Amino acid sequence: MIMIKLTPMMQQYMELKEKYKDAIMFFRLGDFYEMFFEDAITASRELEITLTGRECGQEERAPMCGVPYHSAENYINRLIQKGYKVAICEQVENPKDVKGIVKRDVVRVVTPGTNINPNTLDEKKNNYLMCIYSSENRYGIGTVDITTGDFYVTEVNHWKKVLDEIAKFSPTEMLYNEGLNGEFIKEIKEKYIAVINTLEDWYFESSRCEQKIKDHFNVHNLDGLGLSEYNIGTNASGALIEYLYETQKNTLQHLTTLVPYSTDAFMMLDNFTRRNLELVETLRDKQRKGSLIGVLxxxxxxxxxxxxxxxxxxxxxxxxxxxxxxxxxxxxxxxxxxxxxxxxxxxxxxxxxxxxxxxxxxxxxxxxxxxxxxxxxxxxxxxxxxxxxxxxxxxxxxxxxxxxKDVYELIDKAIIDEPPISTKDGHIIKRGYNEEVDKLRTATTEGKRWIGELEAKEKEKTNIKSLKIKYNKVFGYYIEVTKSYLSLVPEGYVRKQTLANAERYITPELKEMEDTILGAEEKVVAIEYDLFVKVREAIGQxxxxxxxxxxxxxxxxxxxxxxxxxxxQNYVRPSINKEGVIDIKEGRHPVVEKMIDNDMFVSNETYLDNLDQRISIITGPNMAGKSTYMRQVALIVLLGQIGSFVPATEANIGIVDRIFTRVGASDDLASGQSTFMVEMTEVANILRNATKNSLIILDEIGRGTSTFDGLSIAWSVVEYISDLNKIGAKTLFATHYHELTELEGKLEGVNNYCIAVKELGDDIIFLRKIIKGGADQSYGIQVAKLAGVPEFVINRAKELVSELADADITKNVNVEKVLKEKKEVVTDDNKSRPQQMSLFEETTHNKVIKELQALSILEMTPMDALNKLYELQKIIKK
The missing domain is CATH 1.10.1420.10 (MutS, DNA mismatch repair protein; Chain A, domain 3)
Known part of the structure; x- marks a missing residue:
């Protein structure tokens, strides 16, 4: 094996990089952060910066790219947003005090959940980091925002509840133990925009986690923190603290409390409900404007x-x-x-x-x-x-x-009213706060006067009218004389620099002044920085x-x-009850009424209870306002339970443990789910988790499949929810299946309501008013006309609906009986199988049969029979 000898600097880099393999290392070299090898290639691609090379002791140059240190935060944030970690490696020694290579070390690892840059964070939103630990079918969840010091812990007994907590906190980064279910992790990655990392099992070792928490919060046992009943949560929280110490290299003194909470203390809102009710962002464009929080x-x-x-x-x-x-x-x-x-x-x-x-x-x-x-x-x-x-x-x-008051007075005495941004350039400390700073400032101020007096004295002594005493960072203070006066320069001047049209000199007296002035300036900056740090630390205490x-x-x-x-907005105080009654007078949708003229919004009444008014079947045309009405009821209940007044003239709100919504549907192509599959997944979640104390909002269940399948599902769902032995929850159920209105009187607690519509010939006006009773038609063609469908299509639809109405499969049929029976057809092998009922096949079939039954064959001529057969064949072929 050939050993490659690296330069000392590159050896230092490689040793540090070995400890942070999963991060892009920003390696400080002078005024730049440099990246090397694979880090450089990645950063060059992601940040769109030039990739170069550097001699590193090998025959080939090491790939390298870099960014200026003063603008590094912008580049770091861009990498964080793309899901990378960034290890910041700084010089930890003053180069002036060191011979040879300067010692460097990683001072912090920045991740999406540990980003503290105020310029890149939304000030109105927490930046949460969450840790999930799974053991024995229980889940511990630790959640922290290091920018504010908020730290929470809980436990749940099902992974679906973990998803609810993720939806609640919306973490930008999640950590989990290696044993967590793979399907669960897959679902998290599909549903949430967050960086997800695995922690090794040793992070979650119980005794280690307990000790980490005790050490950080300086307690002898966990009971004082309220963790006695949160064993799994303790593991998640301990691992989270370990991760923070490991990445932040900091005491984290602002993490002063760990707050245990039970999910049963709050209304549970699953991700579907949060999304459908548009609580903190709109469904379509993810904006605050148009959401509930945008109003409040x-x-x-x-x-x-x-x-x-x-x-x-x-x-x-x-x-x-x-x-x-x-x-x-x-x-x-x-x-x-x-x-x-x-x-x-x-x-x-x-x-x-x-x-x-x-x-x-x-x-x-x-x-x-x-x-x-x-x-x-x-x-x-x-x-x-x-x-x-x-x-x-x-x-x-x-x-x-x-x-x-003491903190106010400390800052008022110590810091000037308009300080610079930087802490290293001086001019921070207020006069009178520190005697030494005042003396040094006087020296620098007096020094300028001294320089002025010396310049005047030298001009008079030498008779050189153009003589100037100047300063720059390279040469310090010097006397400048133009070449036309060089003959007047006295012997005591020592040449320092020659220019094209002048000479620069130094004198012993000027050198002494320079040492005094520059020493004072440099010293006062250092002292001011130290004093500022002490003030900052005092506030931290x-x-x-x-x-x-x-x-x-x-x-x-x-x-x-x-x-x-x-x-x-003319909201009223709601009465809060535990009897399960929701009674809203002239309720309004808090967001929609803001988007239109308040006087144009039509208010509505709502009454639900745990007895005879549990379920409202709401029928009426699309676009008439069913969805708006149902969402407004859910939002009014939610507003009451967050302690807000509500948009109504009067409201009595029974506390609900959960709000479920199934409103609208869309394909989930990423996971290969159709619109109907998404709809049924949401319905399944509701039916498995709702209780008698829940509020359920269901809109158009069963539309994604055939008429009879959809009607059957919708009917069955209402039966299941209405059953007190199964759920018995308060429910608003909007549907286009008018057949469901038959359930009023057949199922206890079910009542019919509809949207009032005014007909003007072939046109309709939506009155937006919920009234008692069921709608007798859907007005689908009128709605299509309002939507701008071409007139030819509208007219043809009117013709077809007239023909189909004559043979309506549900006309004069007992729907309940039909839904309980399976339609069977006999195959050639004399075996029966279930057959899906189709509206168009069924009506054509019935029409032909009726005409055949009405024929008097014996009274027809052969030509009449052939003509009739031709007509029937044309009907079947349509």
Whole structure:
């Protein structure tokens, strides 16, 4: 084996790269981060930068590319967004103090879930990293946002519930143990946009994980953290902490709490429901505008915006907690002057949570601290205004909100009001804060005066009118004399540099001044940096107080946002009950009414309970508003359970444990599923997981298959849901199968409703009003006309529907009986088999049979018989 001798620098690179094989290494060389070998090839391709080469001690040059260090964050973010990890390797020694090669080490590994760059993160959305551990048919889930310090842990008993938690948090990166089910991982990769990595089993070893958690949170046992009943969750959380220490090379001091939670404490929302109800983004273009959060988010702070998203994703089940929120919203709706004064005070409040993250990482800038001070300046006024509000939640906010006067005063005394962005260029520390800094600053200021006085003195002494004392970074201070005056230069001047039209000199006196001035400037910059770091670290020591205050401010911000929307959109306070009654007067869709003129939106009534009004069968034409109506009911219930007022004139909302929706359908080509398969998958999820306390929204079940198959499925689904021994849930069931209206009176709790329609000749007007009773037709041709289908097609459809109506397969037929029977045909081998019923085959067949039965063969001439046979043959061939 031939040993290849590498240069010392490349040996250093290879040794470090060996430890971070799965990351692209940004290797600091002077003012650049360089990448080599495979990393260089990958980075060159992904970042579209030039690939070059470098001598590395081998016969061939090593592939190399690089980026300037001052713009590296942009390049790192581009790689992170493409799913790569980036290991940042820095010089950890001052080159001035070292002979030979400078020591380097990886100071941080950046991954999608550990990205802290504020310029690349959505300030209104958390950036979660999730770890999943599977053992003995249970799943532990640890979830952390290192930018804010939020850290949660839970356990569930089915992988479907894990998917629900993934949908709730939308992590950008997920970790899991090697034993996790392969099909499960495949489904995650298909459904969610996140980088997914496997951790080796040793990360999840129980005793190791427990010790990691104890060490980080400085506790003797896990009971104090509430983890006694979360053994599997402890493994997931411990592995997550191990991964963070391994990649971040940091104490993570802002991760101060680990919050265990039970999924039973919140309304469960699966991914289908979140998507169909468009809670935080629209279904089509994934935008906030047009979603529920787009309507509700009138927050003034980034912290409030993130908390609002969390509340929407986690509706409450506890009545007292819901009412506590509603009490505050009531105050803010009824007292607009108080509300607007508080919102104005919140306007300049900084993102305190993410500041703590940057302090923990040592990346908070002087300007960050000044913005932080300005934020703290708002807190006393906020606290004073909420003092007189009489509610449980206002008292909690008042107690948690710490004005942090000492932190404010520290920053005010130490940092100038308009500091530079950089921490290494000086001009950060305020005069009067540090005596040595003041003295050195005086030296630099006086030094400029000294230079001016020396220049005037030398001009007078030498009589050289063009004499100037100048400075540059290469030569320092020097005396410059143009060539026309060289004869007047005295002997004490020492030549330093010759130019085309001048000479540059130095004198002992100028050299002494230079040493004093430049030494002071260099020294003051170093001292200012050290003082700034100490101020930043002092703020970091108050992490618990700051986090509590940040949560209080965020909570206040969300409640003010609720109050603002309630006032401007004419929302009302809902009554909350545990009896299962949903009674909504003049309910409106919160998003749709914002997209059209409020006066144009048609409100509707809704009544559902656990007894005689469990299921509403809703019929009517497409485009008439069935889907909008059903979604608005679901959203009003959800709004009530997140503690918001609702768009209605009156609402009494029974707490539901889950909302299920099956609205609309599309192909899932990536996994090879048709529209009908997607629909049935969603229906299966609902039927297997709904309880009597759930709210189910079903729209057009069975449309993706034949008429009788679809009708049979829809009928059976209603029967199953209505059965109190199976589900018995409150349900809104929209359908184009008018036959389902027969279920009213046959199934307990089923009632018919329809969309009111006004007919004007061949045209129709959708009245958007839900009324009692069932629709007797679908108005499909009229809807097609409204949609712009060509007139020829419309007229031909009218002809066909008239012909088909005469032999309607469901006319005068007992549908319930038909659905229970199988149509069979006899084959040549005298064996029967089930046969799918087809509308067009059946009507043609019936028409021919009826005409044959009506013929009087004995009274027909041979020519009449042939003509009739020809006519019947034409019918069959159509």
């Amino acid at each position: 988010d009138k927050t003034k702070t980034a912290m409030g915006a993130r908390l609002l998203r969390t509340w929407i994703e986690q509706p409450l089940l506890d009545m007292d907690t819901i009412n506590n929120r509603l009490d505050m919203v009531q105050v803010f709706k009824n007292q607009p002057l108080l509300r607007e004064e508080l919102r104005e005070l919140l306007q300049p409040v900084y993102d305190l949570e993410r500041l703590l993250g940057r302090i923990s990482y040592g990346t908070a800038s002087p300007r960050d601290l000044v913005a932080f001070k300005q934020s703290l300046g708002m807190l006393p006024g906020i606290k004073a205004l909420i003092y007189d509000i009489d509610s449980t939640l206002s008292k909690w906010i008042f107690d948690e909100l710490d004005p942090l 108050e992490v618990l107080r700051i986090k509590k205050t940040a949560k209080a401010v965020a909570t206040l911000d969300v409640l003010l946002s609720y109050g603002f929307v309630a006032d401007r």
